[in-house]
Amino acid sequence: MSSGALANGDLILAACLLAINGALSLAFGLRLELGLAIAAIRTAVQLAVIGFVLKFVFAQSSPLWTAGVALLLFSVAGYELLQRQQRRFKGWWAYGFGNATLLFAGGLATVYSVAIVLGARPWYTPRYLLPILAMVLGSTLTSISAVLQTLTDGIERERGTIEARLAHGGTRFAALVPLLRRALRTATAPVFNVLSVAGMVALPGVMTGQILAGADPVDAAKFQMVLMFVLAGASGLGALAAALGGVLLLSDHRHRLRLDRLAPDG
Amino acid sequence: MLRIDYLSIAGLPPLSFEVAPGQCLAIEGPSGCGKTRLLRAIADLDPAAGHVFLEGVERAEMSAPLWRRRVRFVAAEPAWWAPTPRAHFAAAVKLDRLLSALGLEQLDLDRPLSELSTGERQRLALVRALADDPPVLLLDEPTSALGGTNAALTCEFIKFQILAGRIVILVSHDAMQIDRLATARLQLSGVPWPHSQQSVAA
Numbered sequence: 499m500s501s502g503a504l505a506n507g508d509l510i511l512a513a514c515l516l517a518i519n520g521a522l523s524l525a526f527g528l529r530l531e532l533g534l535a536i537a538a539i540r541t542a543v544q545l546a547v548i549g550f551v552l553k554f555v556f557a558q559s560s561p562l563w564t565a566g567v568a569l570l571l572f573s574v575a576g577y578e579l580l581q582r583q584q585r586r587f588k589g590w591w592a593y594g595f596g597n598a599t600l601l602f603a604g605g606l607a608t609v610y611s612v613a614i615v616l617g618a619r620p621w622y623t624p625r626y627l628l629p630i631l632a633m634v635l636g637s638t639l640t641s642i643s644a645v646l647q648t649l650t651d652g653i654e655r656e657r658g659t660i661e662a663r664l665a666h667g668g669t670r671f672a673a674l675v676p677l678l679r680r681a682l683r684t685a686t687a688p689v690f691n692v693l694s695v696a697g698m699v700a701l702p703g704v705m706t707g708q709i710l711a712g713a714d715p716v717d718a719a720k721f722q723m724v725l726m727f728v729l730a731g732a733s734g735l736g737a738l739a740a741a742l743g744g745v746l747l748l749s750d751h752r753h754r755l756r757l758d759r760l761a762p763d764g
Numbered sequence: 765m766l767r768i769d770y771l772s773i774a775g776l777p778p779l780s781f782e783v784a785p786g787q788c789l790a791i792e793g794p795s796g797c798g799k800t801r802l803l804r805a806i807a808d809l810d811p812a813a814g815h816v817f818l819e820g821v822e823r824a825e826m827s828a829p830l831w832r833r834r835v836r837f838v839a840a841e842p843a844w845w846a847p848t849p850r851a852h853f854a855a856a857v858k859l860d861r862l863l864s865a866l867g868l869e870q871l872d873l874d875r876p877l878s879e880l881s882t883g884e885r886q887r888l889a890l891v892r893a894l895a896d897d898p899p900v901l902l903l904d905e906p907t908s909a910l911g912g913t914n915a916a917l918t919c920e921f922i923k924f925q926i927l928a929g930r931i932v933i934l935v936s937h938d939a940m941q942i943d944r945l946a947t948a949r950l951q952l953s954g955v956p957w958p959h960s961q962q963s964v965a966a
Contacts, residue, residue, distance in 0.1 A: 659845045660845075661809060661843070662842065662843040666893070667832045669829050752828040
């Protein structure tokens with residue numbers, strides 16, 4: 499086969515492999531064939547929609563379109579973050595706090611990597627900005643939600659210990675630092691794991707895609723490295739912002755623990 | 765002098781009273797009427813409208829950690845932030861007299877806290893509370909986990925702290941202990957105060 503664009507017929511050939519799976523399901527009475535068909539159709543539709551939307555946005559010269567898609571990505575990530583939280587902050591903070599940390603860490607890492615690392619001109623060129631933003635938001639989202647989970651769980655469970663420290667004249671930072679450390683470790687450990695096994699078990703997706711599309715494997719590896727460093731950096735930044743912000747939100751200027759700022763469990 | 769001025773706690777009318785050095789105010793009332801919350805509010809561990817003065821200085825005039833170094837809340841169930849007793853004390857602090865006054869002179873301060881008895885931990889919490897010599901003690905059920913001799917020993921220890929000029933506010937279900945220690949009493953009713961919602965800050 500030649501590198502570059504695939505014909506529609508190629509998709510049908512690939513789908514034949516899926517059809518084998520469906521046939522197996524039927525033959526053995528696994529009753530998975532309907533689910534498989536729906537999942538396959540969803541993949542096709544979702545990716546096609548994204549492909550056409552991105553193609554349309556890339557073709558527009560107006561940065562407003564880019565901003566619009568970026569905004570959409572942010573709100574989807576913010577909504578997903580909220581869904582993953584078991585204990586949420588009360589009122590406006592529930593949505594606002596997660597979005598603020600996503601906007602800070604995701605926005606900073608994306609703009610930095612597109613404008614400075616990749617050197618796209620102008621920096622808001624949608625072909626670079628949007629895919630990177632989507633990847634950065636995905637990985638930042640995971641680490642922010644891990645931080646918030648550890649923090650809100652821990653603060654409730656260790657309330658007695660934390661308040662004992664406060665009652666003995668400790669500042670809120672002294673009282674909350676053990677928990678803060680734990681939250682940061684929990685959130686960043688998977689990121690470091692991903693870095694240390696990169697390429698050992700499976701070829702990373704972006705690198706594979708570039709190689710298949712005809713790029714030099716060493717160039718593809720470099721590109722993958724840049725992406726992984728950016729993603730890890732963004733996750734760390736997001737975790738830090740969420741941890742510090744969370745500690746400030748769950749305590750107040752009189753160094754009191756403020757569990758009343760968490761919504762009731764549910 | 766510790767002066768409480770219109771301190772508002774949910775379910776209670778605004779409270780105003782004074783406790784002088786060498787005095788012990790006992791707070792009495794049924795479970796859930798707000799005794800612990802009152803102590804926590806005085807220590808500024810929970811937000812509560814109203815003023816609290818120590819020696820004429822309002823708590824908002826100093827940082828909260830400094831306030832709590834002077835106004836020490838001792839919880840009924842002590843919690844520990846390190847694995848051993850020793851890690852809870854500054855290296856230079858002398859503990860021998862406090863430990864022996866509470867019958868803990870034999871205690872190994874490097875033993876894990878989880879291996880100590882509930883009673884030992886409760887007495888140790890008093891040692892921890894007094895290690896940096898706060899002028900005010902807010903004691904929540906200080907002998908709840910103690911029986912017989914140790915309860916009496918702890919009661920005498922608190923009596924000694926009062927005689928030595930500390931300001932003590934005591935919450936206890938032990939009528940004998942209150943008779944022995946209290947120089948004044950505050951009776952809280954179990955009936956929620958009707959207009960409490962309006963006077964409590966968010």
